[in-house]
Amino acid sequence: MTTIAIHRRWHTVRRVCLPLWLGLGLGCPADDDDGFEPDQVGELGAGTFRYRCVGDTDPYCSNDATLAYFPDRIAVGGHFGLQFTPNDPARAGHYPVVPAGPAVSQQLDAFRFEREGLVAFLALDALGEVIDLRHFHGAEVDRVAVLRDAVEVLRVDLQPGDQLTLEALPKDVLGSTLAGSLTYQWSVADPSVAELVSAPYGRSPTVRGLRNGATLLQVQVGALLQQYDVRIGTGADPEDPEEPEEPETSESSGGTTGAEADASSSGDDTAADESSTNGDASTSSESSGADPAEESSTGEVEQ
Amino acid sequence: MNIRPLRRITCLVTTMLLGCAPEWGSLEFELLNSPPSPHVLVDRYGEHIRLPEAIAVVVSAHPISDNGVDYDDHERVELVSENPAVFRVYRRPNRNEFVFVGVTAGTTCVEVRIDGSAEECIPVEVTPPT
Numbered sequence: 021m022t023t024i025a026i027h028r029r030w031h032t033v034r035r036v037c038l039p040l041w042l043g044l045g046l047g048c049p050a051d052d053d054d055g056f057e058p059d060q061v062g063e064l065g066a067g068t069f070r071y072r073c074v075g076d077t078d079p080y081c082s083n084d085a086t087l088a089y090f091p092d093r094i095a096v097g098g099h100f101g102l103q104f105t106p107n108d109p110a111r112a113g114h115y116p117v118v119p120a121g122p123a124v125s126q127q128l129d130a131f132r133f134e135r136e137g138l139v140a141f142l143a144l145d146a147l148g149e150v151i152d153l154r155h156f157h158g159a160e161v162d163r164v165a166v167l168r169d170a171v172e173v174l175r176v177d178l179q180p181g182d183q184l185t186l187e188a189l190p191k192d193v194l195g196s197t198l199a200g201s202l203t204y205q206w207s208v209a210d211p212s213v214a215e216l217v218s219a220p221y222g223r224s225p226t227v228r229g230l231r232n233g234a235t236l237l238q239v240q241v242g243a244l245l246q247q248y249d250v251r252i253g254t255g256a257d258p259e260d261p262e263e264p265e266e267p268e269t270s271e272s273s274g275g276t277t278g279a280e281a282d283a284s285s286s287g288d289d290t291a292a293d294e295s296s297t298n299g300d301a302s303t304s305s306e307s308s309g310a311d312p313a314e315e316s317s318t319g320e321v322e323q
Numbered sequence: 324m325n326i327r328p329l330r331r332i333t334c335l336v337t338t339m340l341l342g343c344a345p346e347w348g349s350l351e352f353e354l355l356n357s358p359p360s361p362h363v364l365v366d367r368y369g370e371h372i373r374l375p376e377a378i379a380v381v382v383s384a385h386p387i388s389d390n391g392v393d394y395d396d397h398e399r400v401e402l403v404s405e406n407p408a409v410f411r412v413y414r415r416p417n418r419n420e421f422v423f424v425g426v427t428a429g430t431t432c433v434e435v436r437i438d439g440s441a442e443e444c445i446p447v448e449v450t451p452p453t
Contacts (some may be wrong), residue, residue: 024355063356063381064355064356064381119377119378120378120379120411120424120425121376121377121424121425121426121427122426122427123376123377123452124324124377135452136441136452137376137377137452137453138375138377138378138452138453139377140377140378140379142379142413142422142424144413145416147414148413148414149413149415149416150379150381150413150414150415150422151415151416153356153379153381153422155359155378155379222389222445252419
């Protein structure tokens with residue numbers, strides 16, 4: 021019950037904040053009700069920096085309990101915000117936070133790393149004096165991990181008619197999950213085998229199997245193109261008498277120039293939305309129009 | 324002929340009689356934060372500053388007199404970057420505290436002014452990002 025309540029609350033927060041993000045260019049503070057600790061003391065101890073999500077694809081603003089801490093590694097190209105509050109209540113007010121140098125660009129309250137490396141962020145007072153500061157590490161997205169039930173998977177197995185919602189996490193070369201809102205572009209290489217039933221953007225794509233066969237789920241994040249094998253049913257193409265080859269995992273396929281894929285989004289993100297609401301996103305192997313016998317079959321994923 | 328000892332003695336005598344102003348010697352830096360990069364170098368006696376791009380270091384700066392008459396901490400110390408596109412200096416609310424920021428790789432110098440009087444320009448090197 022608690023879990024459901026938390027997920028519902030998060031859903032409400034997203035619904036309230038999204039128009040603000042889009043309309044006013046403001047970010048909502050991370051949802052600390054879920055145990056997220058968005059504040060971190062500055063390096064000079066004069067106050068606290070609060071991490072703010074800008075957009076809804078930042079994994080540090082999801083309900084993932086393993087990411088319930090202040091991030092210090094942020095994806096190159098990802099958007100985020102920072103807010104500073106001094107310790108001394110007598111000095112309360114607005115303290116703009118500015119990055120040190122052109123490695124980070126700024127638009128309104130949102131920052132974006134333009135390259136890798138450490139960058140200082142300075143909290144300034146009305147006189148332009150530095151009250152406190154903090155360094156953050158910008159890192160390139162090395163790969164996008166795809167998770168089901170919070171466990172990374174290397175291949176997606178589905179039955180025809182079943183669908184499955186996955187969660188993507190951007191990782192750097194060290195394997196750290198990177199903060200920041202990134203733009204994802206999902207597609208399925210062979211839309212006759214499987215289709216995207218969620219919007220092709222976002223961090224939680226929903227894939228539905230259409231017929232027996234094998235194809236690729238592809239995601240583009242910045243310059244990184246990554247592919248995942250998808251097997252529907254037995255994986256055998258009924259029109260192809262040859263036995264299908266065992267699909268290869270494409271974990272390290274960053275930068276692969278895969279075949280041009282048709283994004284077969286139906287534009288219906290209800291399934292993804294619902295699954296994030298009920299907190300069962302990655303287990304939503306929901307049959308659509310399948311008979312009860314088929315409904316009992318669940319999407320399987322090689323782990 | 325080295326007249327510095329003579330000047331110092333003269334100044335000490337004059338100080339006893341009339342009072343004497345300190346004479347500029349150097350600037351002593353004390354690092355106040357732990358920079359996250361090992362490539363930061365702020366020479367304690369203000370002879371050289373080196374830090375990577377986008378890194379910030381916090382220092383306190385105290386002028387050191389060369390004539391035996393110490394500065395009394397009421398002097399206004401200003402540090403002004405000759406090229407803010409390479410290296411920037413921010414003040415802190417605390418007296419004589421500054422934040423050095425490497426903006427882009429390059430070299431420049433930071434001018435030391437004591438009570439408005441330019442005393443020297445400390446060489447600064449900003450290295451490429453780490």
